[in-house]
Amino acid sequence: MTLARIAGELGVSAMTVSNAYNRPDRLSGALRERIFETADRLGYNGPDPVGRSLRRQRTDVVGVLYSNPLSYAFDDPAAVSFLRGLSSVTEGADLGLLLVPAASGASGGRDPRAAAQAAVDGFVVYSMSDEEPLLTAALGRGLPTVVVDQPARQGVPFVGVDDEGAASEAAGHLLELGHEGFGVVSFALSPDGREGIADPGRQEGAAFQVSRSRLRGYRSAVEAAGLPWSGVSVFECPGSAATLGHRAAGALLSSKRRPTAILSTSDQLALGVLAAAEELGLSVPEDLSVVGFDDVSPGAVPPLTTVRQDHEEKGSLAGRMLVSLLRGEDVPEPRRLPTRLVVRGSTAPPRWPVPAS
Amino acid sequence: MTLARIAGELGVSAMTVSNAYNRPDRLSGALRERIFETADRLGYNGPDPVGRSLRRQRTDVVGVLYSNPLSYAFDDPAAVSFLRGLSSVTEGADLGLLLVPAASGASGGRDPRAAAQAAVDGFVVYSMSDEEPLLTAALGRGLPTVVVDQPARQGVPFVGVDDEGAASEAAGHLLELGHEGFGVVSFALSPDGREGIADPGRQEGAAFQVSRSRLRGYRSAVEAAGLPWSGVSVFECPGSAATLGHRAAGALLSSKRRPTAILSTSDQLALGVLAAAEELGLSVPEDLSVVGFDDVSPGAVPPLTTVRQDHEEKGSLAGRMLVSLLRGEDVPEPRRLPTRLVVRGSTAPPRWPVPAS
DNA sequence: CTACACTACTTTATCGTTAAATAAGCGGTT
DNA sequence: AACCGCTTATTTAACGATAAAGTAGTGTAG
Missing domain, CATH: 3.40.50.2300 (Response regulator)
Structure with a gap:
């Protein structure tokens, strides 16, 4: 089922059906109703996301690149907090979050093709090594990209700590x-x-x-x-x-x-x-x-x-930066988030001064 | 930069350039090299994922639908474990994992359009209420779908416990x-x-x-x-x-x-x-x-x-089921994973028998 | 010297949608 | 009858890619 079929069924143009979904105010209520009814009857679920993305040249999806197998991220409390912060921002902007799968190569690096194949509008890169090919591939796409933690690169929006x-x-x-x-x-x-x-x-x-x-x-x-x-x-x-x-x-x-x-x-x-x-x-x-x-x-x-x-804030800041980039707004200078030494019970003076040798 | 431009530059057909990326064995090594070199020179990063998905009618992405705001999932250790299991399977099958954003409506339900707009090949639905419109919308797409925990629906592959x-x-x-x-x-x-x-x-x-x-x-x-x-x-x-x-x-x-x-x-x-x-x-x-x-x-x-x-196993099983569905294979009967009562220190006999009234 | 398989590449058609420009019709005014 | 602004709907032309079928040219067997 496609737009065109619905249009044919009703004897209207495809554009009109498209408008029924995307700019409901551009057609009469009566026709709009007839369109939705026909769509319902024929089992049409609204514009196909892929066709739509192709035409509009955007996907409304943000890709997340992680230096390890994806499932490790869910084992790392810092990464989980980060994703919590990131997802709350992207969801607020009505953007999907795509966890990009990158099979690990023999070298321990990840398959750079993953970045080329991801249907996204921008990337958040989480904690990668300096010369990771996956990162190079992502930056090569020329999409808005925010790097988190590492590596800080000249001209690439960055979030991290000191x-x-x-x-x-x-x-x-x-x-x-x-x-x-x-x-x-x-x-x-x-x-x-x-x-x-x-x-x-x-x-x-x-x-x-x-x-x-x-x-x-x-x-x-x-x-x-x-x-x-x-x-x-x-x-x-x-x-x-x-x-x-x-x-x-x-x-x-x-x-x-x-x-x-x-x-x-x-x-x-x-x-x-x-x-x-x-x-x-x-x-x-x-x-x-x-x-x-x-x-x-x-x-x-x-x-x-x-x-x-604050890992969550890190995610949220990265998200806000990327959303700004996607909207074509300026992004503030790379900022380092604050850290704080928290002294608890695992440290104390040594029992004796360390002997000289 | 598109396939066609690279093709034009080299005086070959677009199809040949496509093949250079997708079926390298179908053209001579020399030409392939020239193509990659030109692509590099012109800043072409390989076939556009969206155009590719449109033509191939698949995205190689699995959508995850969650009944709460996405960021809550990262607060819930059960959901995190679930995602760990799921992501390890999808990544193994080279599938992306799309966390679908669904703005919450006034009714507490989530915007069903989210399911219609997601460019995915299938869905994993995590723990939803019986009549959640988002679920209905997802099932309406007719894509392979696995429901986890709830609601068990006739004919819909399911993973859960007793x-x-x-x-x-x-x-x-x-x-x-x-x-x-x-x-x-x-x-x-x-x-x-x-x-x-x-x-x-x-x-x-x-x-x-x-x-x-x-x-x-x-x-x-x-x-x-x-x-x-x-x-x-x-x-x-x-x-x-x-x-x-x-x-x-x-x-x-x-x-x-x-x-x-x-x-x-x-x-x-x-x-x-x-x-x-x-x-x-x-x-x-x-x-x-x-x-x-x-x-x-x-x-x-x-x-x-x-x-x-075992939440991780639940995610992994759901992932395996969905991957089977995507491959057109048969999926085993809905299975209930085992549970086990673990008695630890928070239970003991009552101090006294409960008084009669 | 025809037949046939094989390689290397091209042609054609299509995937489903939407931006932008265009047209047709409305009641009313000049 | 020409023209107004406004709404509603249509036409045209991509967006970027690949499946499937087709065409040379080459080698190899009968």
């Missing part, structure tokens, strides 16, 4: 408490799935801007306190799950110079660190201080000291 | 413990936003099949134990948030015949009940037993006795 500053503040907190022996548990520095200690080269060369920034923040605070960064082991996990943090902490805590404090680049990892500590008979915060990032784990025991950021 | 049986089991557990005074905290019976005690008429007339079934399950167990259902107050909340459960429990627990046990149709509501009990100085489970539904609140204190169901 990761370096926040990380520095987190490390500063531990330093103030008197800690001198640190370990870092980080999520991926690059999307190659590596797991293990990351040397400074790998740290600086990280393909994930957020990882790079947070490590830099930790480092600058540590060095500002006169301590050598070389004394800090950075354990890289290939993702951000508690089990990965658990393994990482296991490695760090069994090294010969055991840290008295562990900085984690996510709460999920920090949760794993807590579990590892418990397993090793270390009590937190007495024997070990732990700091998370994101503030998405309200139920942790002990409650996590962490860097709070 | 709510009545599970609820009956939950109530049975309390009866076995010796409880005789019950209260029920239920999420919406009908989408009209009512809050307060629901009489048996409203219970039976509920527009949400799941609500109806769970209440029936509670009731059948209570009556099977020889107790009158009229003695059980059912407090209806307009949604499923902890704050609503809190208010509901406040009302039930301050009535003159205070229940010794409260059955909640969701964990979220049960969490509110726990909060209300604490506020009133009642300890759980000593003074009050509480049972949830869904098993999505691992962190509750005390840990909730609840009905466990």
